[in-house]
Amino acid sequence: xxxxxxxxxxxxxxxxxxxxxxxxxxxxxxxxxxxxxxxxxxxxxxxxxxxxxxxxxxxxxxxxxxxxxxxxxxxxxxxxxxxxxxxxxxxxxxxxxxxx
Numbered sequence: 001x002x003x004x005x006x007x008x009x010x011x012x013x014x015x016x017x018x019x020x021x022x023x024x025x026x027x028x029x030x031x032x033x034x035x036x037x038x039x040x041x042x043x044x045x046x047x048x049x050x051x052x053x054x055x056x057x058x059x060x061x062x063x064x065x066x067x068x069x070x071x072x073x074x075x076x077x078x079x080x081x082x083x084x085x086x087x088x089x090x091x092x093x094x095x096x097x098x099x100x
Contacts, residue, residue, distance in 0.1 A: 012057040015042060016049050 019031050019042055032042040048056035052063050 006059065009054075009057055009059060012045055013054065016045050016057065019046050020049075 029039040
């Protein structure tokens with residue numbers, strides 16, 4: 001199995017800045033190839049940089065895990081809000097039925 005390569009923050013910044021500044025002149029695949037990277041790696045670095053800033057290029061950064069947690073919590077929150085609305089309607093219906 002191939003060992004996962006680790007890149008320094010400075011290296012990532014250099015490559016990302018070049019990819020972003022030369023968008024019209026070179027495509028990301030050519031830049032990635034020149035630096036010995038897979039094009040999907042460079043694309044991920046650029047997307048994370050644009051979304052989260054320099055912090056996203058720091059070694060050990062795990063923003064995507066946090067994003068997944070936030071999305072899961074937002075989904076759970078929406079489900080719970082829906083359940084509350086259903087319970088409110090059921091409660092109103094039962095209260096109305098008891099009165100009659």
